Amino acid sequence: MKIAVLSPACWRTPPRKYGPWEQVASNIAEGLVERGHEVTLFATANSVTRGSLEAVCNQPYGEHPEMDAKVCECLHISHFMERAGSFDILHNNYDFLPLTYTGLISTPMVTTIHGFSSPKIIPVFKKYNSNNFYVSISNSDRSPELDYLATVYNGIKTSQFTYRSEAGDYLLFFGRIHPEKGTLEAIQIARKAGMKLIISGLIQDEKYFNGKIKPLLDDKTIVYSGNAGPDKRDQLLGGALALLHPINFEEPFGLSVAEAMMCGTPVVAFNRGSMPELIADGKTGFLVGNIRDAVDSLSQIGNINRADCRQWAINNFSMGKMINGYEAVYEKILEGS
């Protein structure tokens, strides 16, 4: 199959550090290459792929604040659309703007909806509902106003996450430093449990970090270790006793949750959004309602078998599982066309 994969242009594909959409787009492209498909990845010029790379943005605009993101974005997307005729299927991982070109092309396009940044963007998905094919990344993230062809969970590269049978001695917060991700709640849980917490992630909300988080850092029990690339990520996730994921929003997926379990590390998460789909409660972590329950659950964390976490992650969130899902989606579309 000739497949064109559109990745965002905010970060490199795969990202050097933060960049979950670019990470999943990369995993889709590389996984499809492994299965023998002819894959063209549309991404920034410094991206890395075993397929063909097509790029019009020389740099990722997320790394270059002097760039005009809108200019980069529309040139990137329009190039992808102008090349549509060369492919059997297009796979959009770049939100709603690409949809608005699909009334003018004839190649079918799959859009993985990596979450709705706001209900205000739903009208675009609604308008193009009938001539597009939507995939949700969790059942919880589906909008009742849209039709979906499938839910395909994000898949990660098993080889990038080392299984560790022995639990470490610290708790980990891994993700954007932002109120919706619950960085402050993670600190509160760790303090009440009397345990060390390592915080790792991109500081997305500077005011929140400086006002709420930084004053609580002490370099000993509450430590901020920066934004991690793949090696450090593997080390931090695998070495933890548990990942804390006390989210304050309906998170459509949680890559770090799947990644932690892939290392054998259980997850304690607030029971919202996709968490009940990601975590087998009592088996690969705990779904809790508040800070107190999170603290209580940590006393039970030794009962979780780390091998179960790994196996659960392989079964549900491996790249192979995801590629099976997307191949089925493409075949369904091409049979129907």
Add this chain to the structure above:
Amino acid sequence: MKIAVLSPACWRTPPRKYGPWEQVASNIAEGLVERGHEVTLFATANSVTRGSLEAVCNQPYGEHPEMDAKVCECLHISHFMERAGSFDILHNNYDFLPLTYTGLISTPMVTTIHGFSSPKIIPVFKKYNSNNFYVSISNSDRSPELDYLATVYNGIKTSQFTYRSEAGDYLLFFGRIHPEKGTLEAIQIARKAGMKLIISGLIQDEKYFNGKIKPLLDDKTIVYSGNAGPDKRDQLLGGALALLHPINFEEPFGLSVAEAMMCGTPVVAFNRGSMPELIADGKTGFLVGNIRDAVDSLSQIGNINRADCRQWAINNFSMGKMINGYEAVYEKILEGS
């Protein structure tokens, strides 16, 4: 000719008050209707036209900060593009984003470049240079990197601007309150000349207004009169001794300059951007280099014949003149296709 005119969706077309691009798009559409063309105006749903109106944005996002401008914009533009096949010619007045759809349609599109908000947007115009037709609104605003089919000056409705043979007794600043428009310089000129100044326009830069302008207002000699609609605009422009236009940027056109002259009011402008094309120096106003020269020129303002200003504006900046220009552009394109 079946012509589709694309107006921005930030303000109503024509705008209630501020909205120069929407104003010119409206004048183009209405002028073409008068010539007997079949015109469809793509604008916000509350817009007014004697042609057909097509709208997907129920409200102008400039009046509704709760709206997502990007969503509104891309739905508006993609609707226009999906309808392209129904027209002989498309006329884009909405900047660069529409260009990125033109590789996927076959109807020729004219783009009036209403100014470059930044050199960063030029790459989009460059990419689509060869399969689009660009019109500049002044010779001064041309980018050396692009090809142009013509310069067509913005045209205004003669009937909306009442000619007044008698000069008034105040100076006028009319335009966005923004450093690049020189609101502060206008105050300095009026003070040095010992004359009253009325300031009218949208406060685009709040910090500049509150910090630099507001402290100088005294309700007697330096007066801010708000953002004006058509009636108040006619009254303010026609009643002035002169319009002050001490711009600090290469302004691609200056609607208020043409409008003032249409009322018979001469203009004192800093000699930048399109000003030498808009003003006949010494005949319809004065082109000056600095505040002192502006003050000096005001002592000569009585030598300007207000009837000359009116005639110059009719000859160069009337709607009829503009429509002649665009009809010639359309014919040139259709003959060549």
